Amino acid sequence: MNNLLRLEAGEARIVADDPWTLIRDIEAEQPTGPLIVPLARWLEDPQQHGVWLGPDDEVECLKPWFAQLPLIALDFPSFRDGRAYSQAYLLRTRLGWTGELRAVGDVLRDQLSHMRQCGFDSFAVREDKSAEDALKGLAGMSVLYGRSVIEPRPLFRRR
Amino acid sequence: MYQYDDYDRALVFERVAQFRDQVERFMAGELSEEEFLPLRLQNGLYMQKHAYMLRVAIPYGTLSARQMRTLASIARDYDRGYGHFTTRQNMQFNWIELAQVPEILERLAEVEMHAIQTSGNCVRNITTEAFAGVAADELIDPRPLAEILRQWSTINPEFLFLPRKFKIAICSAEQDRAAIMMHDIGLYLYPGADGQMLLRVIVGGGLGRTPILGLQIREGLPWQHLLSYVEAVLRVYNRHGRRDNKYKARIKILVKALGIEAFAREVEEEWQYLKEGPAQLTGVEYERVASAFVPPDYRSLSDTDLEFGTRLAENPTFARWVSRNVQPHKVPGYASVVLSTKPGIASPPGDVTGEQMDVVAGWSEQFGFGEIRIAHEQNIVLPDVPKADLFALWSRACEHGLGSANVGLLTDIIACPGGDFCALANAKSIPIAQGIQARFEDLDYLHDLGDISLNISGCMNACGHHHIGNIGILGVDKNGSEWYQITLGGAQGKHSALGKVIGPSFSAVEVPDVIERIIATFARYRESEELFVDTLQRIGLEPFKEAVYPKVLEVSA
Numbered sequence: 001m002n003n004l005l006r007l008e009a010g011e012a013r014i015v016a017d018d019p020w021t022l023i024r025d026i027e028a029e030q031p032t033g034p035l036i037v038p039l040a041r042w043l044e045d046p047q048q049h050g051v052w053l054g055p056d057d058e059v060e061c062l063k064p065w066f067a068q069l070p071l072i073a074l075d076f077p078s079f080r081d082g083r084a085y086s087q088a089y090l091l092r093t094r095l096g097w098t099g100e101l102r103a104v105g106d107v108l109r110d111q112l113s114h115m116r117q118c119g120f121d122s123f124a125v126r127e128d129k130s131a132e133d134a135l136k137g138l139a140g141m142s143v144l145y146g147r148s149v150i151e152p153r154p155l156f157r158r159r
Numbered sequence: 160m161y162q163y164d165d166y167d168r169a170l171v172f173e174r175v176a177q178f179r180d181q182v183e184r185f186m187a188g189e190l191s192e193e194e195f196l197p198l199r200l201q202n203g204l205y206m207q208k209h210a211y212m213l214r215v216a217i218p219y220g221t222l223s224a225r226q227m228r229t230l231a232s233i234a235r236d237y238d239r240g241y242g243h244f245t246t247r248q249n250m251q252f253n254w255i256e257l258a259q260v261p262e263i264l265e266r267l268a269e270v271e272m273h274a275i276q277t278s279g280n281c282v283r284n285i286t287t288e289a290f291a292g293v294a295a296d297e298l299i300d301p302r303p304l305a306e307i308l309r310q311w312s313t314i315n316p317e318f319l320f321l322p323r324k325f326k327i328a329i330c331s332a333e334q335d336r337a338a339i340m341m342h343d344i345g346l347y348l349y350p351g352a353d354g355q356m357l358l359r360v361i362v363g364g365g366l367g368r369t370p371i372l373g374l375q376i377r378e379g380l381p382w383q384h385l386l387s388y389v390e391a392v393l394r395v396y397n398r399h400g401r402r403d404n405k406y407k408a409r410i411k412i413l414v415k416a417l418g419i420e421a422f423a424r425e426v427e428e429e430w431q432y433l434k435e436g437p438a439q440l441t442g443v444e445y446e447r448v449a450s451a452f453v454p455p456d457y458r459s460l461s462d463t464d465l466e467f468g469t470r471l472a473e474n475p476t477f478a479r480w481v482s483r484n485v486q487p488h489k490v491p492g493y494a495s496v497v498l499s500t501k502p503g504i505a506s507p508p509g510d511v512t513g514e515q516m517d518v519v520a521g522w523s524e525q526f527g528f529g530e531i532r533i534a535h536e537q538n539i540v541l542p543d544v545p546k547a548d549l550f551a552l553w554s555r556a557c558e559h560g561l562g563s564a565n566v567g568l569l570t571d572i573i574a575c576p577g578g579d580f581c582a583l584a585n586a587k588s589i590p591i592a593q594g595i596q597a598r599f600e601d602l603d604y605l606h607d608l609g610d611i612s613l614n615i616s617g618c619m620n621a622c623g624h625h626h627i628g629n630i631g632i633l634g635v636d637k638n639g640s641e642w643y644q645i646t647l648g649g650a651q652g653k654h655s656a657l658g659k660v661i662g663p664s665f666s667a668v669e670v671p672d673v674i675e676r677i678i679a680t681f682a683r684y685r686e687s688e689e690l691f692v693d694t695l696q697r698i699g700l701e702p703f704k705e706a707v708y709p710k711v712l713e714v715s716a
Contacts, residue, residue, distance in 0.1 A: 156441065
């Protein structure tokens with residue numbers, strides 16, 4: 001995918017050579033190389049591919065496949081649809097997914113820090129936006145009152 | 160009052176910097192209108208008919224004198240000299256320039272205020288009652304938990320793009336003055352048998368297009384679980400609340416669709432993973448926050464003040480004001496005073512000028528401990544006034560247009576800004592309020608009528624809480640013209656009820672006549688000192704309908 005940001009050891013960088021292709025239309029002819037396919041398609045043939053989930057999909061169904069899954073992507077059909085934040089939280093904390101968790105879809109600079117807090121570690125920034133500009137959105141603010149995936153202790157336990 | 164520490168301060172200033180950058184990018188065309196919209200909403204900025212409106216958070220309705228003076232300065236320097244107190248204990252400025260908003264937010268940050276999450280599909284300002292900490296019938300001071308909730312819900316990354324707005328209220332007194340049955344989550348705090356603080360959790364209340372009273376999902380929840388339990392409710396809602404239709408996206412619709420038992424099961428199941436985890440509140444944190452709300456240094460006063468007694472006996476106008484606008488206080492010799500922002504035609508409900516804000520700030524220092532509250536009825540409360548000072552305060556309040564003796568009476572109208580300002584409104588609210596206030600100018604008559612709440616909303620979004628007014632007025636649009644639908648029998652408090660529509664709607668000019676007929680019907684059927692709601696309860700809607708729609712009934716008979 002183009003326009004990809006990835007966190008590696010806490011450092012964010014622009015990935016120029018990401019091998020994955022996101023497949024939204026499973027009827028169309030598939031490109032070669034590693035694919036990220038919709039959940040229903042992936043469950044039919046749970047081999048090598050990465051999987052992406054829509055906000056209606058239940059993340060719990062992936063649990064048995066963690067050992068062989070190379071990547072999970074969560075889709076933001078609109079940046080105003082916040083379900084993927086809860087999906088990410090569940091994948092990371094309840095289900096224990098430690099592999100790559102990628103935000104795809106309407107992924108924009110001003111939401112990146114929330115995504116990062118909820119456990120995403122790669123971000124396919126919408127292609128009409130500048131990835132370099134979006135990098136500035138990843139840090140967010142220095143204070144988090146509540147808790148999150150990357151800081152499970154609320155501020156009152158750190159104060 | 161809660162005082163910011165370095166964390167709180169850093170957060171509000173970083174937020175100002177973040178929003179300044181977003182405004183600049185928007186003005187430079189780097190952010191589209193659509194992309195900018197939720198960013199500005201989550202910073203309290205709406206686009207109204209004529210200008211931007213900025214809604215400043217007043218957490219649980221508590222302000223210091225210094226903060227009030229800052230609001231006054233904003234009214235003068237960036238608005239047209241006044242502000243509007245809302246039914247969610249916030250303040251709105253109606254004439255704001257986008258380019259100046261970062262400057263305004265910075266001025267707010269300097270006095271430990273912000274406009275974060277006063278709008279948008281996120282957890283909004285946490286509300287409680289205006290008399291928290293001082294009410295004679297209070298069980299436990301709800302403010303420490305309200306502040307803890309405020310912090311936890313502020314920029315909580317998982318819950319910033321909920322299906323719809325989310326309102327939480329907490330109260331802890333014999334009377335519910337925080338309307339907890341009308342909130343997405345209503346919390347009732349009470350002491351258990353061993354003195355431990357417990358919470359009753361109510362979900363799925365709300366007004367708007369589909370008014371519903373909340374339902375209880377949890378009784379006896381120890382306070383330490385407040386945050387984990389609210390988190391469980393929000394996660395269930397965030398995952399399963401409807402997003403296909405904004406009018407069906409509030410949590411009340413989800414609760415209704417699943418049924419309260421099934422919804423409660425989902426929440427309990429989610430909570431099993433969270434309870435006794437890091438979100439569990441600690442005694443240390445509670446004490447840290449509660450220490451900001453310790454009672455001020457009250458003087459030891461006699462509960463009866465001789466001079467106050469004399470003034471009451473000598474001055475019936477003052478006595479009448481005391482009977483309506485003064486509330487009992489926990490501490491002997493003190494009272495809480497409600498300054499009415501409803502003088503009638505002189506000024507719309509909830510509107511206060513910068514000059515008035517300044518004098519109120521002064522009175523809060525002169526007659527109290529420098530603290531001010533905003534009631535959800537849009538009035539201003541001075542919580543700690545010695546009884547001996549009530550006369551002096553009243554005299555000054557009258558000089559500044561804040562001495563109306565009408566709290567809880569028919570002219571203490573709760574109204575949204577309506578079609579004069581709001582882009583969502585179907586109809587105007589302010590002229591309707593003023594038309595009614597002009598009709599009922601006779602204070603003796605108003606006092607004889609006793610407690611009657613009248614609420615006006617300019618549209619279905621129900622910012623004026625018309626469903627819970629004893630008399631509710633809702634602006635509706637019929638083929639491009641403004642009409643008003645009347646409901647009767649709404650109530651807030653422990654006997655909360657939603658009003659019932661009495662029949663077809665009216666034009667603006669008819670409304671004062673209709674209200675007059677409703678009141679005349681009440682007066683005719685009233686037994687001794689009966690309250691409006693009790694008469695209505697006893698005789699039902701029919702006599703009121705007959706008075707209001709005589710012709711329709713003749714035809715059907």
